[in-house]
Amino acid sequence: MKFAFAKAALPKSGTVVVPVVTERTLGAAGQDLDQKTGGMLTRAMKASRFTGKKEETLAVLAPGGLDLDRILLVGLGKPEEVSELSLQAAGGALVSVLEKSGETEVSVLVESLPGASFEPARAAAEIAFGANLRSYRFDKYRTTEKKDAKPSLRKVTLLTAEPKAAEAAYQSLQGIAEGVFLTRDLVSEPANILYPESLAERCRELESVGVQVEIMDAKRLRKIGMGALLGVAQGSAREARVVVMRYDGNPNAEDRRPVAFIGKGVTFDTGGISIKPAAGMEDMKWDMGGAGVVIGLMHALAARKAKANVVGVVGLVENMPSGTAQRPGDIVTSLSGQTIEVINTDAEGRLVLCDILWYTEDTYKPRLMVDLATLTGAIIVALGHEHAGLFANDDALSDALTAAGRKVGEPVWRMPLGDGYDKQINSDAADMKNVGGRDGGSITAAQFLKRFVRDVPWAHLDIAGVAWSKKDTATVPKGGTAFGVRLLDRFVADNHEG
Ligand code: BES
Ligand code: MN
Ligand code: ZN
Numbered sequence: 001m002k003f004a005f006a007k008a009a010l011p012k013s014g015t016v017v018v019p020v021v022t023e024r025t026l027g028a029a030g031q032d033l034d035q036k037t038g039g040m041l042t043r044a045m046k047a048s049r050f051t052g053k054k055e056e057t058l059a060v061l062a063p064g065g066l067d068l069d070r071i072l073l074v075g076l077g078k079p080e081e082v083s084e085l086s087l088q089a090a091g092g093a094l095v096s097v098l099e100k101s102g103e104t105e106v107s108v109l110v111e112s113l114p115g116a117s118f119e120p121a122r123a124a125a126e127i128a129f130g131a132n133l134r135s136y137r138f139d140k141y142r143t144t145e146k147k148d149a150k151p152s153l154r155k156v157t158l159l160t161a162e163p164k165a166a167e168a169a170y171q172s173l174q175g176i177a178e179g180v181f182l183t184r185d186l187v188s189e190p191a192n193i194l195y196p197e198s199l200a201e202r203c204r205e206l207e208s209v210g211v212q213v214e215i216m217d218a219k220r221l222r223k224i225g226m227g228a229l230l231g232v233a234q235g236s237a238r239e240a241r242v243v244v245m246r247y248d249g250n251p252n253a254e255d256r257r258p259v260a261f262i263g264k265g266v267t268f269d270t271g272g273i274s275i276k277p278a279a280g281m282e283d284m285k286w287d288m289g290g291a292g293v294v295i296g297l298m299h300a301l302a303a304r305k306a307k308a309n310v311v312g313v314v315g316l317v318e319n320m321p322s323g324t325a326q327r328p329g330d331i332v333t334s335l336s337g338q339t340i341e342v343i344n345t346d347a348e349g350r351l352v353l354c355d356i357l358w359y360t361e362d363t364y365k366p367r368l369m370v371d372l373a374t375l376t377g378a379i380i381v382a383l384g385h386e387h388a389g390l391f392a393n394d395d396a397l398s399d400a401l402t403a404a405g406r407k408v409g410e411p412v413w414r415m416p417l418g419d420g421y422d423k424q425i426n427s428d429a430a431d432m433k434n435v436g437g438r439d440g441g442s443i444t445a446a447q448f449l450k451r452f453v454r455d456v457p458w459a460h461l462d463i464a465g466v467a468w469s470k471k472d473t474a475t476v477p478k479g480g481t482a483f484g485v486r487l488l489d490r491f492v493a494d495n496h497e498g
Pocket of ligand 1: 283376
């Protein structure tokens with residue numbers, strides 16, 4: 001979808017979108033439009049339950065007195081509560097209504113509204129951002145879809161008094177949206193197309209936006225000693241990869257230590273010898289969601305030229321059962337030297353992360369580390385699909401991530417850590433085992449990771465419940481959500497830039 005910003009002037013044809021705040025309050029241009037149609041807008045609002053609440057829409061077709069096809073009213077909520085998120089939601093709502101309406105181009109009248117304090121140029125950029133995020137589709141494998149079932153909407157023009165300022169504000173939002181789309185693309189790809197080697201090649205493409213990419217193959221990983229990660233990969237015909245992505249957006253920083261993001265990239269998780277049930281196993285194509293977020297985030301930061309030094313590390317493996325697969329009871333030696341008894345081969349994500357966490361802290365001496373993983377079903381039992389689970393060894397880092405999540409509409413909820421949970425993963429045969437029993441399953445998983453973090457502030461985001469959505473929301477169509485890209489982009493912007 002294309003976005004343009006132009007001087008406010010009433011279009012003569014097509015569809016015009018008019019933002020409204022509660023209760024049924026129009027701005028000056030909206031009132032002008034209302035008058036030109038002989039009061040159709042106020043009458044239509046009165047005749048319906050539309051009051052201008054967040055995400056509400058009301059379409060007025062073929063308005064009299066004008067050559068317009070349609071006027072679409074979209075709600076922004078209470079004027080004093082209009083925010084980045086409600087503006088984005090309005091953009092998303094207009095796309096959901098008009099996407100398949102047959103209309104190809106629409107204009108949005110962005111003006112100040114009574115009682116609301118947002119700046120129209122910034123608001124235009126946020127509406128465009130929300131519309132863009134909602135317009136995402138993964139349809140590359142749909143070859144027989146009828147033309148009238150496909151989206152018609154191609155272009156959205158934001159009409160504002162200051163189009164230059166709006167366009168400038170939109171620039172960096174566009175970079176973020178590109179990162180979100182990259183993550184959604186990766187998460188949506190099936191595992192016959194996206195496997196460690198091909199995913200590593202997709203990482204390579206980030207070089208075009210100024211990210212340095214280093215791909216380590218299995219031979220190299222063996223030499224380094226990533227025994228835990230390689231144990232997971234050994235049942236698959238596809239070789240493991242670890243990819244390091246570096247973006248140095250602030251080379252003259254006083255503190256050159258990078259911020260590190262680490263992602264679980266299990267391109268398919270059958271469970272291995274501890275095999276999963278057949279029903280729903282197809283979902284495990286998105287078990288590389290953590291890695292997908294790290295890759296999309298690196299794109300977003302580079303594309304919007306963030307003034308930060310960042311390293312992204314992803315561990316890419318396929319977890320398969322076979323004659324070469326690891327068995328329950330096997331003991332592997334991790335990169336840290338600590339040994340692990342593999343009780344359940346389906347608890348593989350932690351085995352991948354433990355080696356790349358250790359490697360990242362050792363090699364890059366980061367100022368902090370945040371890992372992301374579709375790690376446990378237990379986090380879905382605890383938090384459902386509304387919050388990601390947050391675990392941290394540092395309160396300030398935890399608070400900063402929580403704040404960033406709230407601002408972008410990707411909320412996280414802090415979960416506890418503690419010695420009692422840690423004891424659950426002690427093993428008689430090795431330094432630890434890879435499962436701690438059913439109770440507190442997402443916590444014992446986090447405790448396992450914590451054993452591979454030494455001195456740095458560290459946080460772990462368990463995104464198993466939020467990486468994929470079965471329903472549309474304002475700015476996220478169902479499917480891969482890219483939950484984490486916007487959150488971590490904001491976290492970097494608010495805490496580690498300049
Ligand atoms: N990838 C799964 C976790 C998962 C489950 C993600 C559902 C998304 C949706 C992970 O590798 C896994 O299998 N975890 C096990 C751990 C258990 C064996 C201790 C789980 O949660 O059942
Ligand atoms: Mn698993
Ligand atoms: Zn998994």
